[in-house]
Amino acid sequence: MEESEFALSAGGEAWNSFDHYIQRVLILLFTFKANTDAVQGLRALAPQDVSDHSENAESLKGPDEALQYSMCIVAAWGAFEAYVEDVCKGAMALDPSILDNKQIKNLSIKVSDFFASASVKLDIVFRAIKASIDTRDISERYRRILTYVDLDVELSDPYDQRFIDSYKVRNVWAHSAGRADAKFVKEAASLGFEIGDEVQLTAEGTVDYIASLYVYAALTYNRLRTKVGLPGIRMESDEFIERLKPKTVSTVVEVMNLIRSFGKDSTINDEGSEPDTSLTASDDLPESQAPLSEEAPPVQTTSPDSAAAPEL
Template identity: 25%
Template sequence: MSRTQRNAGIAAFFLEHVAEVIDMIDLVHGGARTVQNIRAQLLGLRSESAVDRELPEGLGVRADTAERLIRDDFSVFHSNCILGAWGALEATVDDFCVSQLKDSAVRDQLPALQALKVPLGEFLGRSEEERWDWVLEHLKVSRSSVLKPGVGQFESILGDVNLGGKVDDDLRKLLFEVKALRNAIAHRGGKVDQRLIDALPGWGMAIGDRIHVGYEQVVAALLGMSVYVDLVVHRSRGTEWQPGGSSAPSPQRLLSTFERPEAISQPRP
């Protein structure tokens, strides 16, 4: 399999994953509302205690859970979807990089790789499959890539493996904001902190606010990640990428959806 084919397969896997996550979000929304409607219809015919007794085993608990999810606008669920998808994006970019490193024609022309200093014994002691993952980790450490904001985390290392290039301004801004939100969810328990306020000063948040991620917002974040992967695979093919050129909405539209302040946070209870 050629490098271009490998990279296309890597992209296809991620895009399919995102599509499945969006389908799962729709399923959870629909399922919760169905359970809520069943309970509401039964309550119209019987007392609440009778309904709770007559609901199939476990459905009463699920009905309570459905009510909580709906009241919360599924925010915790959406937040976890963003966490998982960003992790999948990180793994996808790693796979692109390893695919490049496995190609000797690319590898022999990478200044960053030639300048990288690693213990030769450790390199040779690893299997062929493990070597390039190991080299990539050393490249990432040398670039402090994980500490960079937004797509800077990825561009700093993609450039080292001949997959760097221009990023649409709206897409760059969107993924900067998505990563900032992801970090607050992951490291601050889903509450707004000063770092998030500094990263997103126009959102009108206060320290301690509970981060709220709505449906349109999580979908915009997921599609933004997909658009970025599509951009990288275009670089791999050597073909021109145009904003909004695929079936996904344009980065500008995704950014405007993601940035609506009313969808971002709720005051701390």
């Protein structure tokens, strides 16, 4: 299958939509971070008598960081769930023989449903797949769903644990307004919250959570590309995470630098070799990306070892 043809397939469109949406979520996250840094800077510069005045103090209070970052996690999870559904349907559309799989034949699907239109049939089959999964383990749940369409992959640490934690954080914010309840404290004990605590989030931690979803999706996408004879997208984990970290983001220009740098990591491997769908944090880093232009200084990072973002 040609690249252009695959891009227009349901599987290709599933990835393109997910990739684009996650980049927009990250723009929003970095904007939140920039606003927070700006307010903290104003607070530090304000004279003591001004910053202590009730009205001025309220104006310098700053945004609700935890709420803002939780919105990004909730949005990213919604996109991931939609991606999994769409890529599974895409896999079945590209390889109809999947529908003859014994596992799928054993699902609770009416025989007449297999004679429905293609889109309706795939929707029915996917809903039956989801209904057949009875585990509460989120990692195992998605592994089983993807196994039905031969897109199951191994998500290694630290991504696997961050994937699990991000789901718990998403739920506590979506269902309990961010307040840790007994269930959350028990199931997410490693996060260190007590009952009644507001589950605090940082920009860096939120990026880690979103990155785990992105990496999981990228691995399944690579698996699908391999099945149709195409090379996979190149994902080097250390640089991927480092480039997403909001370091000293303080302007929209710097936000866009980071996002464009992030997009560069999702380039197609032009070497023609079969992609390795495993991903570990010890992968070699690629050479620095070429700058986008020479008109603005590059984003400054707090560590000399961090991957430099391209210039805007």
